[in-house]
Amino acid sequence: MSFLDKHIEDLKSAGVYRTLPVNEGPCEAVIKLDGREVINLTSNNYLGFANHPRLVAAAKKAIDTYGVGAGAVRTIVGNMDIHERLDDVIARFKREEAALVFQSGFACNAGVIQAITDKDDLIISDALNHASIIDGVRLSKAARAVYQHNDMADLERILKTKRDQYNHVLIITDGVFSMDGDIANLPDIVRLAKQYDALTYVDDAHGSGVLGESGRGTVDHFHLHGQVDVIVGTLSKAIGVVGGYVAGSKTMRDWLLHRGRPLLFSTAMMPAAAAAIIEAFEMLSTTTAHTDKLWENARYFQGRLKTLGFDLGVTQTPITPIIIGDETKTMAFSKRLLEHGVFVSGIVFPTVPAGKARIRCMVSALHARAHLDKAIAVIETTAKDMNLI
Numbered sequence: 210m211s212f213l214d215k216h217i218e219d220l221k222s223a224g225v226y227r228t229l230p231v232n233e234g235p236c237e238a239v240i241k242l243d244g245r246e247v248i249n250l251t252s253n254n255y256l257g258f259a260n261h262p263r264l265v266a267a268a269k270k271a272i273d274t275y276g277v278g279a280g281a282v283r284t285i286v287g288n289m290d291i292h293e294r295l296d297d298v299i300a301r302f303k304r305e306e307a308a309l310v311f312q313s314g315f316a317c318n319a320g321v322i323q324a325i326t327d328k329d330d331l332i333i334s335d336a337l338n339h340a341s342i343i344d345g346v347r348l349s350k351a352a353r354a355v356y357q358h359n360d361m362a363d364l365e366r367i368l369k370t371k372r373d374q375y376n377h378v379l380i381i382t383d384g385v386f387s388m389d390g391d392i393a394n395l396p397d398i399v400r401l402a403k404q405y406d407a408l409t410y411v412d413d414a415h416g417s418g419v420l421g422e423s424g425r426g427t428v429d430h431f432h433l434h435g436q437v438d439v440i441v442g443t444l445s446k447a448i449g450v451v452g453g454y455v456a457g458s459k460t461m462r463d464w465l466l467h468r469g470r471p472l473l474f475s476t477a478m479m480p481a482a483a484a485a486i487i488e489a490f491e492m493l494s495t496t497t498a499h500t501d502k503l504w505e506n507a508r509y510f511q512g513r514l515k516t517l518g519f520d521l522g523v524t525q526t527p528i529t530p531i532i533i534g535d536e537t538k539t540m541a542f543s544k545r546l547l548e549h550g551v552f553v554s555g556i557v558f559p560t561v562p563a564g565k566a567r568i569r570c571m572v573s574a575l576h577a578r579a580h581l582d583k584a585i586a587v588i589e590t591t592a593k594d595m596n597l598i
């Protein structure tokens with residue numbers, strides 16, 4: 210493997226080489242990272258469910274009932290009643306006809322896109338779609354086109370020039386874009402899809418548990434129930450556990466039980482995970498307190514950073530990028546923040562375009578006002594020291 214040494218040297222000389230931080234306890238507002246207590250502004254644990262006592266209790270109880278493993282893929286004998294119940298709970302929460310759980314959001318995109326498209330079809334994908342969508346599209350036999358990020362004129366240009374040459378056309382977008390925090394223009398995407406007879410596919414990984422009534426997602430946020438053909442979500446972010454799901458028609462679910470390859474060839478989700486997730490949806494169904502707290506914290510944090518003169522880009526969600534531009538400076542900024550007890554990851558090319566490096570702060574419902582105030586103070590003094598503001 211020594212041919213990789215040169216690539217690793219390149220990363221080091223570009224200042225973007227990293228080692229993995231080690232969290233020695235649960236994912237909380239304050240974590241013990243590599244032996245030191247730091248404020249955690251990095252996780253996707255938006256609602257604080259990853260270590261919530263109700264989810265933990267549900268998982269423990271399920272271990273006593275089901276053990277720790279499902280024992281096989283869902284299509285053989287790994288399909289436990291708790292998996293079926295979870296599918297139903299998600300369908301009801303999302304207000305869709307049916308839902309089907311996969312082992313992760315990544316597995317969902319890897320399986321669903323190829324299963325519902327064929328060689329005579331065209332997939333049209335937003336330029337900033339998540340890596341798992343890009344890989345999912347690569348697994349499909351369909352032709353591909355990419356439209357400029359959230360640019361409806363460009364999407365329409367592709368539909369206008371290419372629609373007639375294909376059987377089905379599938380438009381795929383993230384619901385919320387994870388690096389900038391902006392929301393897809395779903396109403397116009399749905400309108401164009403109707404006009405040009407295309408199907409729509411929304412990956413709502415960062416919208417589920419965040420946007421819409423009690424976190425019902427981007428489709429609910431725009432009141433588009435019944436108008437998006439495929440809704441994908443993750444159970445690994447706001448829901449706090451692990452897994453992914455697709456929600457939509459019963460027909461689609463039925464087909465995916467036969468052609469969703471991660472479902473056919475990878476073991477079913479741990480039953481305790483399913484139990485914890487069911488508890489999470491139960492909590493979201495009975496109160497909006499969790500999502501309310503998340504948004505209250507996000508508004509406070511972003512408002513203070515804007516007042517200090519930081520460039521937060523185009524975010525419309527709790528995802529809070531602080532755009533620095535220069536990659537080396539960004540990594541140095543992130544490192545200095547950590548030295549002062551605030552953990553925020555630096556994000557550089559190729560995850561974001563070159564010259565658009567940023568630190569990305571992830572606010573959650575777990576943060577107390579004091580955590581946010583301390584983080585803001587450290588971000589301010591460090592940025593001033595480095596002449597970033």
Ligand SMILES: *Cc1c(COP(=O)(O)O)cnc(C)c1O
Pocket residue numbers: 313314315316318339341342383387412413414415443444445446451452453
């Ligand atoms: C995080 C993410 C995924 C992957 O979800 P996992 O459950 O962590 O595999 C898929 N799509 C998008 C848009 C994401 O942000």
